[in-house]
Amino acid sequence: xxxxxxxxxxxxxxxxxxxxxELGADLIGMVFYPPSPRSVTIExxxxxxxxxxxxxxxxxxxxxxxxxxxxxxxxxxxxxLIQFHGDESHDYCQQFGTRYLKAIRVKDEQQxxxxxxxxxxxxxxxxxxxxxxxxxxxxxxxxxxxxxxxIAPKLFLAGGLAPDNVYEAVSSIxxxxxxxxxxxxxxxxxxxxxxxxxxxxxxxxxxxxxxENSS
Numbered sequence: 001x002x003x004x005x006x007x008x009x010x011x012x013x014x015x016x017x018x019x020x021x022e023l024g025a026d027l028i029g030m031v032f033y034p035p036s037p038r039s040v041t042i043e044x045x046x047x048x049x050x051x052x053x054x055x056x057x058x059x060x061x062x063x064x065x066x067x068x069x070x071x072x073x074x075x076x077x078x079x080x081l082i083q084f085h086g087d088e089s090h091d092y093c094q095q096f097g098t099r100y101l102k103a104i105r106v107k108d109e110q111q112x113x114x115x116x117x118x119x120x121x122x123x124x125x126x127x128x129x130x131x132x133x134x135x136x137x138x139x140x141x142x143x144x145x146x147x148x149x150x151i152a153p154k155l156f157l158a159g160g161l162a163p164d165n166v167y168e169a170v171s172s173i174x175x176x177x178x179x180x181x182x183x184x185x186x187x188x189x190x191x192x193x194x195x196x197x198x199x200x201x202x203x204x205x206x207x208x209x210x211x212e213n214s215s
Contacts, residue, residue, distance in 0.1 A: 003207050004170050005177035006200060007059065007156065010038035012189035017051035019193045024200045027177070028052055029059040029083065032073050036063075037188040038181065045077045059083050059101070067095065074098060083126065090118055099123040101156060106142040116151055126156035126179060141165075144173055152176065163198035170206035178203060 008020045009029030017028055030048055031038045040048065052058055057080040060073050064086035074082060074096065084093050085103040093100050101124040104115045116125060127147060129140035141160035157175040162183030169178060182188070184195040 004175065004203050005156075006203055007177055007179040008181070008184060008191070008196065009059070009061065009179055010036075010181035010185075010189060011048055011191070012038055012040055012044075013191070014047050014051040016191035016193075016196075017048050018053075020191065020196055021051070021053040021056050023193070023197050024204075025056060025196070027057040027059050027081070029061055029179070029181075030077065031061045032065065032069075033061065033063040033085070042073050042076055045073065049077050057081055061085055064088065067092070070096060081123065085126075085128075090121065093119070093122065101126045103128055103158075105129065106146060106159075109146050112146055113148060116148060122154070124154045124156045124177065125151050126158055128179075129159040144169070147173060161199075163195055163202050166199055167202045167206045167209075170203055171209050174210060 005026040007027035007029055008025045011017050011028055011030050020028060030040055030045065033039050049058060058077055059081045060077050060079040061083040062070055062085065070082065079098065082096060082098050082100040083103060084100060093102060100122055102119040102122040103126040104112060105128050106112050119125060129142040147155065152174060153176055155175040156177045156179050157169055157173055158179035161169060161178055161180045166178055180199055184191050184199050186192045
């Protein structure tokens with residue numbers, strides 16, 4: 001069994017990026033959406049990217065952004081993956097020639113099934129809670145029972161994950177990856193090394209349980 005991949009998102013400080021990488025994060029996410037309190041600018045991205053260690057993937061997050069801006073940021077950040085967290089269409093996401101995650105805010109089973117089908121060519125499907133008027137990063141959870149079993153190989157599970165509940169998430173859902181932002185913070189955009197460490201330890205503990213109990 002492969003280890004669950006860990007994506008730590010909403011990075012705004014190079015020291016937090018460095019800590020996350022040293023502790024064992026697999027992907028580092030940076031938000032390029034000005035309304036978000038975790039948003040960073042293209043001028044700021046180099047200081048963050050320079051703190052990413054080899055083997056850790058850089059993910060740039062956008063919400064209904066201009067395509068030219070996406071290309072500029074992806075080039076500057078040397079992004080490995082793009083995360084689209086708005087209402088982007090399949091064709092829009094495909095145009096950049098870069099691996100991408102499509103975030104889906106889960107309302108109900110019918111909406112989720114339809115969105116998964118629309119974006120089946122995405123490299124990952126990131127499921128987050130639906131909160132009206134907010135594209136993500138709310139810290140709210142959703143009903144994991146709605147998740148189609150078929151998407152498990154590309155499932156990035158998000159929505160209210162933290163050190164105190166990620167063990168349950170990984171052991172019960174067995175996603176490809178987990179995504180965390182607010183659950184490892186002391187304030188918006190400021191990460192806690194202690195909470196990052198605790199989160200990673202709980203994911204790895206769950207991975208161990210899954211290995212021991214898989215048939």
